[in-house]
Amino acid sequence: MIKVKQLNKYFGDLHVLKNINFSFQEGKTTVILGSSGSGKSTLLRCINMLETPTDGSIYYRNEIIDPVKNIKLIRQKIGMVFQSFNLFSNMTVIENVTYALKVVKKMPNEEAINTALVLLKRVGISDKKDAYPSKLSGGQKQRVAIARALAMNPEVILFDEPTSALDPEMVSEVLEVMKTLTHTGLTNIIVSHEMGFAKEVADYIIYMDDGMIIEEGPKEDFFKKPKTKRAQDFLQKIL
């Protein structure tokens, strides 16, 4: 589905991604683990070209993702959910969800609203449809952000620590919604520190350290006994 080949990313002199190679499988859920600063966000952001790779290429269904030529089309296929929600603060909940449908997909207003209403119901937040983001809790904001990403009917969704900015009591409402997205044909790529959640929903695990993928494989293998010492230490620390 998404193939990352020889990907390198520098910020100035800082080598943040070091020769990353990986294939994300269609319809599967891949959870990316690793300590803070290991390059997880940067990897995710290279996939939809929020960061331009310094070197290497990324393929979407065998088509090279190009930051100029095809990125707008590919971004419609790849949704993203951010740690800090990033809802449009000048738009109501329903406007947040319909906005890209209208300006990117040129969907008529009424159809966009109907699409949005279905999705808001799915993430359990229909009653707040006319509220502005400033009036929502973190958990509610993140559920709206998920609905906004789903509205474009993407084939892939990138989640960058979607629950890290939430109060503990709101984490589960967001994870519950995310669970409903697995095994639906959607390809999920999730950066998360929620180990219980990773154990439950992941098909594959990637473990990153210092800009490199140092361990990858089916979740069963990873959680039973990581091959590398660093991944073992990481699991020990977190569990």
Added chain:
Amino acid sequence: MLTIFNFHAISEWIPYISKGVGYTLLIALLASIFGVVLGIILTLMSRHKILKKFSYFYIDIFRGTPVILQLSMVYFAFPTLINSILRDVFFLDVTFMLSAFLAAIITFSLNSGAYISEIIRSGINSVDKGEIEAARALGVSNFHIYKDIILPIAFKNSFPALMNEFITLVKESSIVSVIGLQDLMRRSQIVTSQTYMYFEPLIIVGIIYYVVVKILTLLSRQIESRLQYD
């Protein structure tokens, strides 16, 4: 008997003085309209590699010197300069003149353009980068990101500062009296010269300014609260 405030004597002059408020408001209004246009141009220039130098230089000069100097430059020095160029370089026997009103509009437009550009720039910078990224990640074009996200939020965030600049213009335009424009200040001086009253005309002018500024401040708060997204 000591009369501190001779209302009887000043009352017949009040209508005359009040008419000056038209100049004051007109200068502030036109200068802020042109100032916004100029401010936008300066802000756009500041995003360009080479033009940004000019933009910074311009803003620096206009913020770094007093308005009264700028007004004197435009009204007295600039036409003289033009005239000597016309005469000595082109050998033309014509005289270039600028009316006091036009000079005031030009000066305050040029001056507020510098301040407004700073206001617009910080308004744009105040927009959360995350919201812009979220739009990009959805495939929204830069044009739409500017039109639907950056500009509305920047406008909302900079509205209080823009309104404040307008109020500053209302007050600072009082110095146009030095080039003879019959604004509130100038009219009070004329009344003084006619009646030898110093205190009364100034108090009347002070009250008018205060009321105008108060109304504008209240209006601005009203609009501000309407602009909030909540």
